[in-house]
Amino acid sequence: MRGKTGLAFAIAIALVSCFVVFRVFRQHRQGEYRTEDDSGMTEAEQILTILTPDASVDEFQGFIEETGKRLGMKIRLEATSQDAESREAQVSNLLTSGNQDVDLIAINDEMASEFIPKGYLEPLGEDVLPEDIRSSFPEEYFQKVCMYDGKVYSAPYMLDIMMFWINQKFLEEAGVSDLNTEDRFDHFLETDYGENRYAYGSAWEQSYAYNDLFQTVNMFGGDYLDWDNGNSRAAVQYLKNLVENGQTPEDQVLDQYEQMEQKFIDGRYGCIYLYSGAMNIFLNSGAYSDEGIHVSSIPEFYEKKTTIATWQFAINRSSSHKDAAKAFIRYITGDDGAEYYSNCVQRAPARLDILRHGGVDIPDIEVVRSYVNTCELLPRYFTDSPMSGIKSMGTLFQKYIAGDITMDSFCAGAQDIVDERKS
Known part of the structure; x- marks a missing residue:
């Protein structure tokens, strides 16, 4: 015994x-992700509510479940609309009402540009984003999108890079190896691919045309803020010529990204510009391969430039769980969290050092790295009312494409739109 x-x-x-x-x-x-300010959080304070368009995504839910365990908090997800305009209106209503139930909000560049200057979001100090983390984001982008009056208001966590995608079958039919030079690109555009197949595709619905226009101005060495610039004018003339020559369909003025992506998968387009976040869509379709649709390098007409965007987390200034929100941001922007998020959801992290040298395992990671290492990464420009400015530019562009206004009228109108500078 x-x-x-x-x-x-x-x-x-x-x-x-x-x-x-x-x-x-x-x-x-x-x-590791707390400071003295939040180490004494009560049980009620350890509940975090995040508003995000990824609320129903299985991979993101898995990331959140594990992150909650690591941080010792309960995390709830609430969904925002997938439609950009509806999402902006939903978040705007929440912030202006002083809602205290949502703590963290996933915002994109358009929402950051609108909500940050209005004072709806909590500033993020050195205790949340220390200098070594801030300096790991694309510098010009971070300063123009995430900062206002010298303060930081949002923390990027996912990077989207505007990439050039091609259909290898079209290349073979055109008899060219790549589209890196203007001569080869012109030959590719001029090749006859048969009925209902076009060398170039895009999404020119009024809320999306802005992206293709911005990137084409980059490709031609123009300046989106200067419509007296000859290269900017050449870029928009180039897009009109594509329609007039039957190299891209005029009916894509009705298409958003979802329709463009499906048409590219179906083999209707030879090349498109689209953000890197579409990689998994193409992979899941079975169409992504060296013999099918895949990423190529940016055509070298002038300098190699491309636009970038991010998704960012921002703290609702009316939140009653700010300490928990700060702890979450510290984690997802920290070394372990940034890498873990990327591998969970198969998206590029916003931190360039993690993307370049970390243990990131996402589809075609070397292609993504090549863009980061060889292209100048540019933030997009937004007016004080981003969605209004985007739609105004899209509507103006559609009128020009349809022949309802002249080049001079388009450029004058475009200059008026971009001259709505931020205060």
């Missing part, structure tokens, strides 16, 4: 020791 009692006592001691070690380890892991 005495031996059994001693054994039971030893087992009990061992179990208690294991429990203590586990608690210490867990507290250490949680402490």
Whole structure:
């Protein structure tokens, strides 16, 4: 009996020791992303509500579940609309109402440009985003999109790069190896691919045409803020010529990205410009391969420039769980969190150092890295009312494409739109 009692006592001691070690380890892991300000959070304060368009995405849900365990908090997800205009209106209503139930909001560039100057978001200090983390984001982009009056208001976590995608079958029919030079590109455009097949495709619905126009201005060495610039004018003339020559369809003025992506998958287009976030869509379709549709380098007409965008997390200034929100941002922008997020959801991290040198395992990672390493990464330009400015430019562009206004009228109108400078 005495031996059994001693054994039971030893087992009990061992179990208690294991429990203590586990608690210490867990507290250490949680402490990596907390400061003295939030280490004393009550149980109620450890509940975090995130508003995001990814709320129903399985991979993101898995990331959130594990992150909640690592941070020792309960995280709830609420969905925003997938439609850009509806999403902006939804978030705007929430912020202007002073809603305290949502703590963190996933915002894109358009929402950042609108909501940050209005004072709806909580500034992020050095305790949330220290200098070494801030400097890991694309510098010009971070300063123009995430900062206002010298303060930081949003933390990028996912990077989208405007990439050039081609259908290898079209290349073979045109008899060219790539589209890196203007001569080869022109030959590719001039090749007859048969009925209902076009060398170039895009999404020119009024809320999306802005992206293709901006990137084409980059490709021609123009300046989107200067419509007296000859290269800017040449870029928009080039897009009109594509329609007039039957190299791209005029009916794409009705298409958003979803329709363009499907048409590209179906083999209707030879090349498109589209953000890197579409990689998984093409992979899941089975059409992505060296013999099918894939990413190519930016055509070298002038300098190699491309636009970038990010998704960012921002703290609702009316939130009652700001300490928990700050702890989450510290984690997802930290070394471990940024890498873990990227691998969970198969998206490029916003931190360039993690993207270039971290243990990131996403589709075609070397292609993504080549863009980051060889292209000048440019932020897009937004007016004080981003969605209004985007739609105004899209409507003006559609009128020019349809022949309802002249080049001079388009450029004068475009200049008026971009001259709505931020204060």
